[in-house]
Amino acid sequence: MAAEALPARRLAWGGIVGEAAAAAGVALALALPLIGFRTVETNAALGIETRFGWVAATVAAVFVGRLLLALLRSLHLHRKSVTRPTSPQPSPPPGAERERPVEREGEVGGRRFRAFSPTWIGALGIAFAVALPFLPFSSRYLVDLATTVVIYVMLGWGLNVVVGLAGLLDLGYVAFYAVGAYSFALLAQRFGLSFWQGLPMAGLLAAAFGLALGFPVLRLRGDYLAIVTLGFGEIVRLVLLNWVPVTNGPAGIADVPRPSFFGLPFERHAPPGGTTFAEFFHVPFNPGQRIVFLYYVILALALLTNAVTLRLRRLPIGRAWEALREDEIACRALGINPTLVKLSAFSIGAMLGGFAGAFFATRQGFISPESFTFIESATILAIVVLGGMGSQLGVVLAAVVLVCLPEFGRAFAEFRMLLFGAAMVAIMVWRPRGLVARRAPSLRLAGRDGAR
Amino acid sequence: MAYFLQQLINGLTLGSIYGLIAIGYTMVYGIIGMINFAHGEIYMIGAFVALITFLVLGVVGVSYVPLALLVMLLATMLFTAAYGWTVERLAYRPLRHSFRLAPLISAIGMSIFLQNYVQLLQGARVKALPPIVHGGFTLMQSDGFSVEVSWLQIGILALTLALMAGFSLVISATPLGRAQRACEQDMTMAALLGIDVDRTISTAFVIGAALAAVAGLMVTLYYGVIDFFIGFLAGIKAFTAAVLGGIGSLPGAMLGGLLIGLIEAFWSGYFSVEYKDVAVFVILVLVLIFRPTGLLGRPEVEKV
Amino acid sequence: MRPPLLEVEHLSMRFGGLLAVDDLSFAARAGEITAIIGPNGAGKTTVFNCLTGFYRPSIGRLTLHRGGRRHLLERLDGFRIARDAGVARTFQNIRLFAGMSVLENLLVAQHAPLMRASLYSIAGLLGLPGFRRAERAAVAKARDWLARIDLLARADDPAGSLPYGAQRRLEIARALCTGPALLCLDEPAAGLNARESAELNRLLLAIRAELGIGVLLIEHDMSVVMGISDQVVVLDYGRKIASGPPADVRRDPVVIKAYLGEEADEELPPDIARDLAGRG
DSSP, X not given: OHHHHSOOSSOOHHHHHHHHHHHHHHHHHHHHHHTTEEEEEETTEEEEEEOHHXXXXXXXXXXXHHHHHHHHHHHHHHHHHHHSSSOOOOXXXXXXXXXXXXXXXXXXXHHHHTTSOHHHHHHHHHHHHHHGGGSTTOOHHHHHHHHHHHHHHHHHHHHIIIIIITOOOOSOTHHHHHXXXXXXXXXXXXHOOOHHHHHHHHHHHHHHHHHHHHHHHTTSOHHHXXXXXXXXXXXXXXXXXXXXXXXXXXXXXXXXXXXXXXXXXXXXXXXXXXXXXXXXXXXXXXXXXXXXXXHHHHHHHHHHHHHHHHHHXXXXXXXXXXXXXXXXXXXXXXXXXXXXXXXXXXXHHHHHHHHHHHHHHHHHSOBOGGGGSHXXXXXXXXXXXXXXXXXXXXXXXXXHHHHXXXXXXXHHHHHHHXXXXXXXXXXXXXXXXXXXXXXXXXXXXXXXXXXX | OHHHHHHHHHHHHHHHHHHHHHHHHHXXXXXXXXXXXXXXXXXXXXXXXXXXXXXXXXXXXXXXXXXXXXHHHHHHHHHHHHHHHHHIIIIIGGGTXXXXXXXXXXXXXXXXXXXXXXXXXXXXXXXXXXXXXXXXXXXXXXXXXXXXXXXXXHHHHHHHXXXXXXXXXXXXXXXXXXXXXXXXXXXXXXXHTTOOHHHHHHHHHHHHHHHHHHXXXXXXXXXXXXXXXXXXXXHHHHHHHHHHHXXXXXXXXXXXXXXXXXXXXXXXXXXXXXXXXXXXXXXXXXXXXXXXXXXXXXXXOOOO | OOOEEEEEEEEEEEETTEEEEEEEXXXXXXXXXXXXXXXXXXXXXXXXXXXXXXXXXXXXXXXXXXXXXXXXXXXXXXXXXXXXXXXEEOOSSOOOOTTSBHHHHHHHTTHHHHHHHTTTTHHHHHTOHHHHHHHHHHHHHHHHHHHHTTOGGGTTSBGGGSOHHHHHHHHHHHHHHTOOSEEEEESTTTTOOHHHXXXXXXXXXXXXXXXXXXXXXXXXXXXXXXXXXXXXXXXETTEEEEEEOHHHHTTOHHHHHHHHOSSOOSOOOHHHHHHHHOOO
């Protein structure tokens, strides 16, 4: 760091090449065992193949990359040192370091995104989402894909309350998704509840799970909380897998009821004494009708989630969440009960996850523990992080990218999580508050003067 | 009794492996106060490097087992340590003064990345390895049940003890160890006194990764089956071990590892195999709630 | 004589082998400014941390009289001390919600009444008039304070972007927005220049005069301490070595010795003598 702070007037070629060579050396050590050799199964025994060409390519790429990076950096420094010889910045007072990244992020984000108002983008996006099934290029496949996207948007928004607003790192969010899905499936199976009766129950049960888990662990430091939620997600999966009498174990639960349109089912043939959606509205039966209906159900759920979240953010509880994320100690000194505030965020996030889970169950018609692995939690977290924690719009963008990426081909599907993992690291290093993060205050003084 | 003894031996073996991984968590936590979520993945990489080294030795034609084991040990430690160093350099060092959640999220990202990296390069299938170290002896026999101790188990326990002894010596008696301990106490002050803090932190990652690599090697030899996902569970369990022993305490990590290994062995032996992982998580939660400083940890005073 | 607002009796705080505060007793009154001074490491901030619930004292009783009720602070959780007993504090290294706006900082401080008005968010979600009224009142209160500390123009900026002196003022305003009975200020003048420091003096005197609350002050800047405090408590190695009106304390030979070390006699270096003598 100290060396970088000095303005490089001339390029120090020796140093730069040396650095690049060192990086290439490390790359060689990294690449040799895992890239250079590949284990292969040859008739029941393990064999090995070599791929030294890949190693050479990796090492060369790292060398060139590091060289370019160093060149860019020194050119950048050089230019800065010309335009601004010595920035006469006063040494920051102690405690000011914490504030600086926020300030800088706000500035950068502000400059770039001021041109597009989030409200307008949001309105356009909603209009597009509502019109989607009726657009000329629309198809059954597209609506189905869009449904998946909106499920992840909803999960992302739910987790955003916990991670983005309250600053609690929940690595087991999938547990609440699973609790919602299984609650609905079991309630429907055992007590014959319909989707619309089961949905609120599933949300409430997930929230109750959130409370039960959160109450003991939310006093813990942030990183302990992360690992406990990670463990909790795994416990839920293991219980679903092994508690066969109730959950039917790895075989899962089939025949989860489909939602009806105010009591009108989407079936070809009406149940005895009933009417189907198609008969009632005198339209020909088409299996696509249910797909479109499911899409609208999740879209409505997601939009409701968004409306409630945005509203909560402007209420005292939402401000307390954000304050807690910024500084828990200061919150305590202001008379805010941190455990209670965290618990509210945690259980609201859990409830939203539960709703999404119930929808997932009804859409698939079949659920098994396989759908609720850690990878799922990681995916949802990646959506929230890449979208810029706390940004509702960012979550949508990230969910679209993440869900649609595999559709572009097998290679994208395989590399998706690799890329997302790398992107999570890169974003934390490069712009820790996320891509779209520009926080607007929950309440402005300036606007109010004229309004009231 | 015999059954108990057998579980005890199995538990100690397993516990040694957890303990070696737990040291990596606790060292990093002691110095920079963060949980290195990617550490389980480092262990998984260690297991893969061990497997690949073994296969390469087979191709080259090294058939003398002690020599092969020694080469595997050294190669695994070396190459895995390089991963440990790189993870710190790329994913954590730039974030040292960033906001609270940044290093944690970066670590999760790194963990996802490494899992998929190994999966893509080495395939998603489970890798099975024929046993390399054969044999053992019967310790005792009663009620028609014989207590078997394999040479491999003896080897694992002995190597763990040797590594622990060497490691304690390094921490207590070398300049490197002094620097580690100084950074644990007060990083700013250590830097003012001329300790290269960056290098000290890097060293902690390198040592932690090398020990996790040994654990990976042991698991490859002991169970003979590995895949790209083994780091996840082992990571959580080793972390539980570190917390149980008192995070930040090195003897605590080893003690916690042994306890977790024993708990797992006895739980599977006497209750149910299905819920052995649940048992470990429940212990983690209980320890965090009722005794967050663990068995040997120091209480943390909140700085206001 | 007014009754004491805060009574500290036999307070001791031990960290392992270190006795940071040793059998400290004093009282602070409403409508007075009580300063706690002492060399670095004398245990001043530890006293604050005990008072505000961040540490649980090893021994001692901390009683706060508010509205005819006695609150035993050593038994309360930190957030209850602030919410129920009405003890507000600032921090030596400013702890604002840096990413939130200046106005939001002051609204968070009014969390408890706003939460009640929003019926734990239910009325707030529905946008009921009762909550809107409460919110307007809270904003009005915040606006008054912003006008007082001269930050009205920056109400919607992130608190972290304010200059240092403004951050200190904002932190004090935020503490006052909780409607406290006792305000604890941990080195409010640290890092301020002479003009800002004088402004701070005026602000504290105004708080004392208008709100009639008690102020507890840790400070190194003797011009602040001597200028505005009604009572001074001097700590050294965790023990109280002197207390009384500032005029008496600054002539106390024990205090002078504690500040200058054992060897120093009556001979003070001129700048320190001037500091101790103060300007008020």
